[in-house]
Amino acid sequence: MQIGSIGFPEDQRVKLEKIFRLSKQTRYELVDIDFDQLPDLLLVFGFDLSAHSALQNLPQQYHSRIILVGRGKPDDKSYAHLGYPLVSSRVLRALDKMTNENEEMSCDPAVTEEQENRFSKYEQQAIEAPVTSSDRKAFQVLVVDDNEVMQQALNAELQQLPLPVNVRFAGSGEEAMEQVAEHQFDFIFLDVVMPGMDGFETCTEMRKRPDLKKIPIIMLTSKTSPMDEVKGIMSGCSTYLTKPIVHEEFQKVINRVSNWVEEFQKA
Structure with a gap:
């Protein structure tokens, strides 16, 4: 599964790559964001989507695939979010839950x-x-x-x-x-x-x-x-x-x- 990221400091991107390698299923891959071929999920650093102008052009139905990463909780409760600092078990558990992997629901x-x-x-x-x-x-x-x-x-x-x-x-x-x-x-x-x-x-x-x-x-x-x-x-x-x-x-x-x-x- 391809995971894109926006706004992450370089050291946190490196940390994400290491976390993904810890997944037993080795199914998560951090990729550069390509707006012509969007990834399966998109991690956004921070809760202010307006800080990233490119996000304004995303299709509405893709918003359900955006995960906000930051301290506390975002004001917009319609988005999924991950706490910061990043904790390996918490990141993998959240991604597994979002992709329904805990219920062994695979997809092609x-x-x-x-x-x-x-x-x-x-x-x-x-x-x-x-x-x-x-x-x-x-x-x-x-x-x-x-x-x-x-x-x-x-x-x-x-x-x-x-x-x-x-x-x-x-x-x-x-x-x-x-x-x-x-x-x-x-x-x-x-x-x-x-x-x-x-x-x-x-x-x-x-x-x-x-x-x-x-x-x-x-x-x-x-x-x-x-x-x-x-x-x-x-x-x-x-x-x-x-x-x-x-x-x-x-x-x-x-x-x-x-x-x-x-x-x-x-x-």
Whole structure:
């Protein structure tokens, strides 16, 4: 995993390199920041992002990958942060937690990069033109949530779309894996918190299947944090949808998803 850094004194950069070498997985590599090919995570020295003008041009969705490093805690609680001075165990533990390694959720970097490159242009768009049944076939959708009320709420939203939608349901990650083994889906809604396999682990397992590497997976969560978003990215999810469902936000997400599906069908 490539880790970029901005604003670090040279002696602290050297220290980071030494810390990364201590990782048992030897999976962290400190790299020079390249804004044309952003690293997996970005460490920023200090809590004042305005001190680094280059950061102002980063895509909004990349902010969940920024980790602020400094004494105390940043005023902006939306960013993950590391305490200073740097302590080896604390740095590695924080990075392991952010990449969900403690739950043994691996990812294929090539797949993650491919997904982000394919999805990023849609993440920046406003609400797309409405989908019409005249130019699309029926979508096959899997809703994975252990809450039947949530299942029905999503189904009700999907049935309001101006195109045919066939919906299947799964109440657990294990049941979802059975469904994807038996049926083909155009996109999948996946709850984060479930008994047994949670959403992150289920997403990781789905992405291991060649036929699911390009399928949009929308994580369902009651709230998002930078940590959750990094976990979602590392497990391979395409985007988030917060609960309870808000009609306008759902329409915005579903129109992005329909564009992803169309894009993949052309590939």
